[in-house]
Amino acid sequence: MKEKILIIDDDINLTKVLSYQLEKQGYQVSVANRGKDGLERFKKLSPEVVLLDIQMPDLSGIKVLEEIRRLDQQVVVIMITAYGSVENALEACRLGANDYITKPFGQEQLFFVIEKALQVQKLEQENSQLRQELVSKYRFENMVAKSSRMEDVLRMVGQVAQSDATVLILGESGTGKELIARAIHYNSPRKEKPLITVNCPSIPENLLESELFGHVKGAFTGAVKDRKGKFELADGGTIFLDEIGDLPESLQAKLLRVLQEQEFERLGDSQVIKVDVRVIAATNKDLFKQVQEGKFREDLYYRLSVVPIVLPPLRDRKEEIPYLVDFFLQRYGKGKQFTITPEALEALQSYDWPGNIRELENAIERAVILANENQITLQSLPPHVTGALPQPTIARDVFSEMEDLSLELLEKRAITEALRRSGGNQTRAAQLLNIPRHVLLYRMKKLGVDPAKL
Ligand SMILES: Nc1ncnc2c1ncn2[C@@H]1O[C@H](COP(=O)(O)OP(=O)(O)OP(=O)(O)O)[C@@H](O)[C@H]1O
Ligand SMILES: [Mg+2]
Structure with missing residues (x-):
């Protein structure tokens, strides 16, 4: 009917x-x-x-x-x-x-x-x-915060969410910077408007300006029609500039102007475009050091860090590990009830987690697949976590085992390790290696690193 x-x-x-x-x-x-x-x-x-x-x-x-x-x-x-x-x-x-x-x-x-x-x-x-659905997905219930430092972080998130202040999220790779950026947006009055993410290093420098600010037809070879940039697409909402430490110097001045005046021009155009966008930036680099080294504009640094939020590495909040383990067992357990042996939990708590929460998440995802009868044991955990294999730090793992100190082999190991820590995510692996993604792809091909075989 x-x-x-x-x-x-x-x-x-x-x-x-x-x-x-x-x-x-x-x-x-x-x-x-x-x-x-x-x-x-x-x-x-x-x-x-x-x-x-x-x-x-x-x-x-x-x-x-x-x-x-x-x-x-x-x-x-x-x-x-x-x-x-x-x-x-x-x-x-x-x-x-x-x-x-x-x-x-x-x-x-x-x-x-x-x-x-x-x-x-x-x-x-x-x-x-x-x-x-999105809003409920990024409410705090979907995030573990059981340490006093993380409780402070969430309190801060709740407060800044209500304002339009620019937020700078600092923390090592895998500590949850993107998760926090989303929490801010989806708890803010802008939550019904778009949250647009720009991963600065994954876009080649010559395209980044157009990606951010848009261009008009004919602005450069290949600009066959007008195109809106991410700042325009985010109008009314939030833009998340991930890995801001990698923003080329040529674009730092233009970003500063957007932060100060909320205006910019499209590439190849003189018409001024006004937008209402809240900026959240994140980096795993020491941005202040970059300022001192002259790689990052000081004025932009201060503009961005109006409200800094620092995410502690997982090794400094190990009391959260059991809660995180439960959380990820539920996420990856597909409705099944998993248990973990005391030895396995002990091993997880002794390990230092250089890849932070992402590395722990990957380890649990893997453990769920390898577990027998829904029980996580030492055997279901990655060998380097349980100590069955030496931790793959450069000093022990590479130099002592290598007969000749071939630079090529060393590079191959570094790339393999980065891909392992990032769970195969090439953008993140490139960030860990501190090289642009296209360079990583090129090196992988050249050195014969097959991501499928990791
Ligand atoms: N407090 C937390 N509770 C539950 N899951 C978390 C928490 N923090 C991070 N995670 C999970 O860990 C993974 C990594 O988080 P996220 O991508 O936000 O980190 P990041 O700091 O942006 O990392 P990178 O610097 O590598 O980009 C994600 O899957 C995220 O959901
Ligand atoms: Mg991130």
């Missing part, structure tokens, strides 16, 4: 024709020939669609519309207007009508307007549902 449609129009002949046509299409139709009567019926029937005449003798269509919107935000309202009074119809749309149709109209046109309005409404509902 199709949707319920209520027609409110004082033109009795028209309502008869419309009911006939719409019923033939399968809709369930009711009719009212007066505004007041229409409202009564509306309350009783809760239709999905209202076809509403703008001009009626007792209560004008606009008044009826206002009352309907007060009662129901969702219902689709389509105004019926006489030829020549489109202005009223536009006014009605401003007041919350979904669309209008001008008399005289054919039945195809009517069906089209109704179907289109219903489709748009459905899309909007799906979107807002998706956003709701």
